[in-house]
Amino acid sequence: MLVPQLNFLGSANLNLNPFLQPENSPVVLNGVVPTYKLGALLKDVGYSQVGDAIEAGKPVTGHFDFHQSPTVQKELVTINNAAGTNLVLAYNNAGTWTDINISTSWDAFEDCKVEMAGFIGYCFFVGYDSTDNVFLPVGSLTGTTFSTSTNVTSMPQAKYIIRYRDRLYIAHCFYSGTKYEFRVYFSSIPSAGAITWTPASDFLDVDFGEQITGLSTNWDRLVVFTEHNAYMYDQSIWKQAFAYGCSAHRTIQNHGPYMIWANYDGVWMSTGGQPQNIAGPVIDFIRNGSPRDLFATIVDEKYVLYVGTVTVDSITYSNCELVFDVPTSIWYWRENYDNFTTYARYNNAGVMERHMGCTDGEVMKKGKHSDTTLISSDDGQPIGVNFELPPIHLSMFDGFKGVKKLIAYAKKSQGLKLKYRIIDRNTTALTPYMKLGELTKYVNSFDISSSESGVLIQVAGSEYSTNEYFEFYGCVLDIIKESKVYASTQKHN
Known part of the structure; x- marks a missing residue:
């Protein structure tokens, strides 16, 4: 099934249960501006x-x-x-x-x-x-x-x-x-x-x-x-x-x-x-x-x-x-x-x-x-930015999910790299992001061959350069909903 992430009209929020994170509220917005062009993420100027x-x-x-x-x-x-x-x-x-x-x-x-x-x-x-x-x-x-x-x-x-x-x-x-x-x-x-x-x-x-x-x-x-x-x-x-x-x-x-x-x-x-x-x-x-x-x-x-x-x-x-x-x-x-x-x-x-x-x-x-003349560096130094989009759970809180394809949309995206992770551990710190690649055009398609699956799926992006600002409009994920669920490990009397 296709799941869009094209709405970023909410605030960055680090203080929510990931299952309650609104679909329009990124977890991290570091160095990207969501308010100059509403609904899009723009790299900040310097x-x-x-x-x-x-x-x-x-x-x-x-x-x-x-x-x-x-x-x-x-x-x-x-x-x-x-x-x-x-x-x-x-x-x-x-x-x-x-x-x-x-x-x-x-x-x-x-x-x-x-x-x-x-x-x-x-x-x-x-x-x-x-x-x-x-x-x-x-x-x-x-x-x-x-x-x-x-x-x-x-x-x-x-x-x-x-x-x-x-x-x-x-x-x-x-x-x-x-x-x-x-x-x-x-x-x-x-x-x-x-x-x-x-x-x-x-x-x-x-x-x-x-x-x-x-x-x-x-x-x-x-x-x-x-x-x-x-x-x-x-x-x-x-x-x-x-x-x-x-x-x-x-x-x-x-x-x-x-x-x-x-x-x-x-x-x-x-x-x-x-x-x-x-x-x-x-x-x-x-x-x-x-x-x-x-x-x-x-x-x-x-x-x-x-x-x-x-x-x-x-x-x-x-x-x-x-x-x-x-x-x-x-x-x-x-x-x-x-x-x-x-x-x-x-x-x-x-x-x-x-x-x-x-x-x-x-x-x-x-x-x-x-x-008119953009400032694209911090007094000559590169600007580092990163963002993490809201986790996707599809209201299946115990079902496994995987990703087949991701299509990302961006303008002036030189340098912006995307990655994703499928969270299946007790802490996100143990779940590393996997690279997707750099965005080079307006529509960017990434086929994903990984067999990883888990409860939550999350997309992130990063860039570090003196390039002028990018405009990231979001992405669409082709997600597989698997039938298996987590088995209980607790014993009941």
Whole structure:
């Protein structure tokens, strides 16, 4: 009988009983994109370097697309200096990363994770170095003029910063020699193009036993997270909103009415009410990772969450990012050649781009399938992808099955190789895949002479190259249903 596998409109899902796996839900989607052309699997595009190296071998610690005005824009980064002793502030000056003179303001703060916010034509800086347990001296920037006094006199140091309505808000603070992990300070309303700070009175506190772990805005509210709770503020009422926290500030992203963030329980989405955990299909990437080190961005309606190197289902994924497509609620993931430390959403003449800071002191730009000139490598390195389709059981849960032929359909399939396995062991790890061959045309037919048979049949594909993306449309299998079934080995009294 002919069994089609031509529908890939479901999310990748590693957390289902194979007998319950939906027919449109692949088990693994690593480096293939199921959402650009719905129902097809496309190899992901790559990324290319932005400008020259900022500081070779040093990780980017802060990253921000600063719009001083509608016509003045700077891509800013912070990074350890060559000697590994001081923090550097640099901007992309027409392809050359150029240091901004900050004098000795950030000497000995070389590992600070820096957060930035734009307001009244200035970029404001806060940050924290967990290695040395020190807070970054605050600062402001306009043009290429950096100051530790302009608009920041009496401003407490902090981990997080954001603009909400007509004020700046900072959270998890340090002021006058004392830590206030539970406090949010806020600035004055601008007057004559300037703001002031009055720490003695202008603050809000969450419960004293909690530490603030993130800060954002949506629904015309300021949202303050601890690891266990979230609070909301509308400049009048300050209240606990829901008992779901956030593990890492940089995971908090907004897309229209949606706020998305991550913690040790998963990835959460809210439109202002009680959030929903959407991480079920990829939850082991969160559980087996380091939730406090995660970070994310949203570009092209895709929530991209960097989880680093993590082992899931006995497979180690290197420099891995999870992708949640908001319109379709589809998850997939991608390994990268480089190890990223920051994401930034960059507005390039109205086109939103994803830029990534790396551990080697470089910044990368993620390509798109719609680019006129496609990026088909990871900064010159091959892209490795693999996918595993849903297991086929034909509702025969104890009957044996075999395969006579497989017909695969693909476009631009150079390099894509298919394989299959028939699962008849106690664990899939003991059931190796058998090679079918490389796809070279639109319709590819493979005769299968193997006498193997089992309960489940599964097809997989892989490719590793700098070739442009393939489009895999699926396959049809000619399956033999055999009469024999597994014999019971249990004795009954």
